[in-house]
Each structure stands twice: as structure tokens, then as C-alpha cells.
Amino acid sequence: MNKAIRIFLAASFIFSVLIWAVAIAQSATIDSSSVIDKLVIGTTDQVEDINVNDGIFNTYREAFLTKSLIRVDPSGDFVPSLAESWETDDAQKWVFHLVKNATWHDGQPVTAEDIKFSLEYLPEKLGGSNWNIIKEVNAPDERTLIITLNSPDSNFLTNLLMLRTVPKHVFESVEDPKRFNDPDSAIGCGPYKFLDFDPEAGLIRFQAYDSYFEGPPSVKEIDIRMFKNQEAMMMALQKGELDTVYIYSGGISYYYVPDLLENNDLEYILIKNSGVPAAIWANQNRTPFDDVRFREAIGYAINYEELQNLFTAGYGRKPNAGFIPNGSLNYIETRPLTYNASLAASILNETGLLDAEGDGMRNLADGSEFQPKILVRSDSDSVRLGEMLKKYMNAVRLDAQIDVADSSGFWNAVDGKDYDLFVSRTTPWGMMMEAGYDTGYMDSRSNGWPAINDASFTELVDDLLASSSKDETARLAQAIQEYYASELPAIPLYWNDYVQPYNKKYEGYVVNPIHGILSYETFFGLHPA
Amino acid sequence: MTINGDRQTHIFRKLMRYGFTLFLILSLNFALPRMMPGDPIANLLGEQARHNDPQTLELLRAEYGLDQPLHIQYFRYLQSLTRIELGYSIHKNSSVARLMADRLRWTLLLVFPSVVIGSILALLLGSLAGFKCRSPTDYVLTALFLILYTCPSFLMAMLLLSIFSFHLGLFPLGNLTTGGTTGLKYVLDMAWHLILPVISLSLLGASYKFLVVRNSVSQIFDEQFVVAARAKGLTERRILLVHVIRNVLPPFISMAALSFGFMVSGALIVEIVFSLNGMGTLIYDAVMARDYPVMQGCFLILTVFVLAANLAADILYSVADPRIGGKGT
Structure with missing residues (x-):
């Protein structure tokens, strides 16, 4: 090799090293400038203590401290987390393959045995309806977890979103986690x-x-x-x-x-609320609330535009009868809810609710007094909403009364089905419960707020749980929305967007x-x- | 019987009466929370856990003794009181004693100075206004304290927060400390955080006491013994400080004692506005969640403080006015 070539190669090598060094330096500069120190x-949510039983701390536990087997991406799809992959043939037996390099914050490796322990220990010590569907959990090796359910549940991954994994080596000696407020209780992965x-x-x-x-x-x-x-x-x-x-x-x-x-x-993001911020729920165990025509009349008596203006300041939308907000997965357009007081009055007349006593207010079909009670919570916008609903119902000559209760009294009445109508929201997570699409609130085997006594609805929910394909799920989700729209077990009052401000x-x-x-x-x- | 003997009998009778009242209130503290609608365990599990988890509900009820008949629960409650055991909070994952010790410490730091400052302000300015009745000083002070008296506590606290913390930046926007400080820095930081809440509570507390003191002083100045004192040639200042104030003291002691007694119930609104963890929010949260052990613990301490303050007021009455507690009372 002659001298000129050697000089050329040496110069090329030095030049390459310099280019590489500059690139590294630039990349380091970009990296450090993109880091946020704090x-x-x-x-306004209050944490009482760093305890696995503290509801608000658990929100931060889920977001920051722990990982479940899977997580959802911004579009709502399930993506790997502690499990790098998973499979199921029948939606009843689920096999998860764990990542190899996950560790707890004290340096111990995360194993399948930890997940099995979490799935068994937390429900046993703290309760939780999400996990009643699990028949057994097995960890045949450090990286494989097999969960067998009591029956097929295609929505099981949604339940897993709420799994707050805990390290077995820390918690196995803790008899009562409700009284374990040690910093070790916050060790996660x-x-x-x-x-x-x-x-x-x-x-x-x-x-x-x-x-x-x-x-x-x-x-x-x-x-x-x-x-x-x-x-x-x-x-x-x-x-x-x-x-x-x-x-x-x-x-x-x-x-x-x-x-x-x-x-x-300051700036803000508008977040589409996948829950329903306010809805009126009817108790179908009572007459005439079990009559779909009565519920339909209530639906027409409500002025949705006025509610939207009063309660959402322009960040809301008029709802459809299908309940599920637009933008949700497998959403379909159902009948828009509209205000038509004369139609409401006419339907009420057809149901036999007439003014028998001549006092200007409707009586039950047997002529007895009828004062539908609207149960509302004292610590929310529900009282104002209750006043508006009372006004709308009075306008169609229903002598509605407001029954205000604090949170405990309210849920006590709802649990005991001791109400005619009540006002409550649904949360985004709540909409995903059971088979999704609000079935966790609607189905009497779960929360069952409206006390639906209809075998066809139960069958729809079961089919949805057993569904094994996206197309089938979409078809059933549409059928559920059509059911809500035709039967009106609950009437959404408005849909809205959250305002999320930031600097x-x-x-x-x-x-x-x-x-x-x-x-x-x-x-x-x-x-x- | 001597006057001292009469006074001892008077105090002994009072103590007996207070003992009975204490027992009665303790029984009410047990009964009232249980008479309210709502289930603490159902609240604990949350709306989404209720329908699928009857077994857990039962286990938790048993853990807190709520599965027992009421008379057994009452007996156990009295037993635990004799052992000074307040139990474990159903909702806050902590012992009631620890919760109350934390909250009581901060509540006393917040409310005690507020009651003292408010009472001194009311006594001094109320006496001045009464002494200079129908003068410009009286008009200005009375108008000012009337405005304060009619001002809702949340408005007063929010105005102070908005003006002095948000717009002027002189004080923090809430909480008891900044965090991460120790020693003298911690004490100064805490004082800095407590200044606005204490001012707020002092002004609110002073406003109604001021009006009582002012009216009492102005009325007493029309009494015969004041005329006699003037006729003896005593100065107005001496008449006010020696003769008038002493006659104002019994109603003032009564008001101050009540303020001290209710001190441990905290100051809910001010605690919420300034984001403070005090007894007010502890009691409110316990009532909302039907957290029986916390409610019982808080009401117990409140009862003891109110009764003790009333007893102290009774004793101070007889010191301020020797006719009280003497023969024939």
C-alpha cells in the first residue's frame, strides 16, 4: 500500500471518528435537553396514606408504580406490558408470556409467581368484583402465567388493566395489607x-x-x-x-x-369523555318505571339543549338514545334524544297516567297519587340537574319530587333499589366493566342500576362476553346500543369533553x-x- | 356551712352533672352514626364492588364487629372506651388514635391562637367601642365588625387567599408546610403557612364576641354603680378597667369557653380553602363515609373538650363573680 493511500485511509479514519464524536455529542445534547427534571x-383528589387499600393512591400506583400484564395505548388497544405476548383459544384459558428483564424497585426480578400471588392475595385481602371470574392461576415457570376463568370472557384483558401487581417477597408476610403503610408497600415494577x-x-x-x-x-x-x-x-x-x-x-x-x-x-387539551357525565336511571322493579313508554315520555320531556348549555358551557353534545358516547369503540348512530313536551304528554296519556283528581298533576292508572322521586347526590351537580328534571317533569304534569342524599345514603338507596329515578354519571373505566359498553352498570348480575329484567339483554351480554372475533364483538356492541336506544333503561342527559389545562x-x-x-x-x- | 364549703359542694354537684352528661353523650355518639342511612363497608368497597362481593362484605363487617347485634356493639364500645382504645378507621387505613393525634396537633396550632387573638381583639376593641359609645370610633369599629360578622367564612378565607397569596404572592396557596425543611426553617415555614388561616379565623371569631362586649360595656356604663364611681371621682379609665370590665367578664368567659371547647372540631371551611389537614375535614370525611370508629373518636374528644371548657367556665364564673357558687345558688 503506498504512502498516499495510507495517508488517505488514516485521514478517513480520523474524519469518521470526528463525525461520530460530533454525532454522539449532538445526540447527547438532544437527549439532555429533552429530559424534564420535575x-x-x-x-383535588386526596391520598390518605400509601396503602394498597387507598383508592386515590391506587390511581398513582397504577399510573406510576406498578405494571399490569398489559396496558392500553392512546387509541384504546391492548399492548404488551409485563407480558410481551399472550394467547387464548376460547377466551376462558389465557396464557401470558412475561418479559425477561422486569425488576421490582428493590432490584428483585418480577416473576410469574409474583403475578399469581397478586391475583390471589389482593382479592382475598381487599375484595374486588373484577377477580371473581378467575377460577385458577398457574405459574408453570418464571415467565409463563396461565389464568383460567369460570366462563369465557372476551373482555378479560380490561379487568387486567386494574391489576396492581405487588411483590410476593414483600407482601407474603403481611397479614393485613389495609394496615401496612410502610414505604415498602409502594414497591412496584x-x-x-x-x-x-x-x-x-x-x-x-x-x-x-x-x-x-x-x-x-x-x-x-x-x-x-x-x-x-x-x-x-x-x-x-x-x-x-x-x-x-x-x-x-x-x-x-x-x-x-x-x-x-x-x-x-397556559393551554388546554379537550379530552372526549368516554363515560356519560350525567344520566337518569329508572327502577324497572317499580311501576310505571318498568313501562318503556313511560321512560320514552320522560326522554321527550327533557330539554337537552338547555342542559348542555347550563352544564357544559359549550363543551358538551346532545346525546343519543344509544347511551354510549360518540367516539367510543364500535359506536353507532342511534336516535338523537330530542325535546318534545307535547309528544311526552301524549305518550303519558296513552299509558293511562291521567289527571284523575283534577289537581293539575297526573295520577297512576288506578287513580292513586303519583309523585315520582328523583334521587340525587348532595355533593355533585346532580342537585341542580334534579331541579331541572323536576321542572321538565312538572311541565308534562308529573308531580316529581327531589330526594337529596349524601353519598352514603345515595348508594345505600341505589343498592337497595329504593328509588324511582336517580341521577348519576358513569366513569370511562366503568363503561368498560363486565362485557364493556356500559353493561357493568346495566346488567343485574353486576351493578344493575336500572334493574333490567329482560332475558334478551342478559343473552346479549353473555354473547358479548363469549365473542371471539372483533367483527362479532362489533355486531353485538351495536345490538347493545340499539337495545339501550329502544328500551331506554337510562337516559343520558348530555355528553361532554373534559378540559385538561397545562403550562x-x-x-x-x-x-x-x-x-x-x-x-x-x-x-x-x-x-x- | 362556710362560703368555701358551699363552693366545694357547688363544684362537686357540677362534676356529677358533667359525669352524667358525658355518659349520655358517649351513648349518643354510639347511636347517632348507626341511625344514619348508609353502610360503611359498602362505601369502603366502592360502587363497583358491591354486587359481586357479598362474602367480602360479610368478612369486613365481622372484622369491624359490625356483624354483631347493636347491644353487643354498644357494650364493646364502652369497654374499648374504658381501655382508651379508639379502634381502627374503616376508610383511612390507620388507627383512629394516630389519625386524631395528627389532626388534633394541627387543629390546635391553627385554632388555639385564633381563639386567643380573636378573644383579645374582641375584648379590647369591644370595650373601646362600648366606652366611646356613639362616637366616630364606635361607629367605625361596629360597622367593621358587623361586616366581618355577616361575611361567610368561605368568602373571607377565599378573599384573603386571593389577595395575599395569589395576587400579592406574600403567602403560600395552601397546606401546612412546603415540605423538605427541618429545624427553625420548618417552624418559620409552618408559621408562614398558618398566618392567613389564623387571621381569617381570628377575625371571624372576634366579630360576634366584639358585638356582645361592646353592648355589655355600653349598658353597664349606665348602671348606678358607675354613676357612684364617677361621683367618687374615679377616672373613666379606672372605671372601665376595674369596674366595668369585671362585669362584662361572665358573658365573655362563657363565649370564650365555648370557642375553646369547640376548638377541636376544627374549622372545616378554612381547612378546605387553605388545604389544611385538621379535625374539621377529618370529621366531615368520617360522616360522609360513615366511618363509625373515626366519628366516635372525634365526637368523644369533642365532648370531653366542650365539657371541660364549660366546667372551667363555671369555675371561672365563680372567681369573676363571688356571688356565683355561694350559698343559695
């Missing part, structure tokens, strides 16, 4: 580990777990600041003390939107169907603007 999130909880400061801190099996997240620390009222929380957001806010299954009050629009540092200094918030902005994609993709 994200401060305000909330998620992208964040628990740092501390300071109740006096209303502060919970989570730190990125560098050995997380999918790599460390781009947000290095997440601080949750708790407020007991939304006004103070929004002041903190406006002052820049918070980067964003979080309210489980909800957004901020629409009252604050004008302030957000005036503040150049513009960071961008890349991605919304998850279960936990909103507390998503995998946010933790890994959020970056300075």
Missing part, C-alpha cells in the same frame, strides 16, 4: 418509584426508576400537590407553581376556562383512556417546548 401536578409522602405539605413524590425494563422515562420526577379545593389549585396553575392538574375521571370546572384563555402561559413550557401530553394524561406516552414523550 413535573408538578396539582390535584413501574417506571417510577415512590420517593416520599408528606401529608403536611400535601405532597407525594415519585422518582424515575432507572432500571425500568422499558428504559427510564423522560420525566425524572413527578410531584403530586394536593389541594382541597379547585380554586386554590387553579391559582397555583396560573402562578406557574404547577405544570398541569389531574382529576381522576374528570377535568376542571368549565368556569375556569376564560382564565385559561387569558393566560399566555406551555412542556409539550407532548398524551391522553390515555383510563388515566388521562398520566399515560406511558406522557412519561416517555413529554419534553420542553
